[in-house]
Each structure stands twice: as C-alpha cells, then as structure tokens.
C-alpha cells in the first residue's frame with residue numbers, strides 16, 4: 001500500500017477483521033503514525049460499537065459472502 005491515508009471503508013473492514021492480516025497490519029501501522037486517520041478510526045470504531053450494541057441482527061452485515069447491499073449498510077445511512 002502506498003503512503004496514502006486509509007479510506008473509511010477500509011478502516012471499517014479493518015475493524016470487521018475483513019482484511020488479510022498483512023493488509024490489516026499496514027493499516028494498523030498507519031494509524032499509529034497518522035493522527036488524522038487515527039481519529040477517524042476512533043469514530044468508526046465508536047459507530048461500530050454502537051451498532052453492535054443494538055444487536056447482531058439489527059444489521060445483517062457483514063453477510064457471509066461478504067456482499068453488502070445499500071439498504072443494510074450503515075455507512076451509507078444519512079447522519
């Protein structure tokens with residue numbers, strides 16, 4: 001991965017353990033070095049924790065095959 005910032009969707013996948021360990025490791029290192037992405041990562045982690053607190057079946061994601069529909073993807077819901 002180049003020295004780019006980590007996009008939100010990749011951060012989400014990182015927290016969902018949906019990435020290869022090597023890829024996740026690159027993100028982890030970037031977060032330790034980059035305050036900007038680290039603060040976004042905190043917000044994403046908070047959001048995911050809040051969603052998890054609503055119950056596993058509130059959002060039917062991640063789906064077993066990894067596919068997401070716009071209807072059940074919280075990242076695309078209006079704030």
Ligand SMILES: [Zn+2]
Pocket residue numbers: 004005006030034036037038
């Ligand atoms: Zn960054």
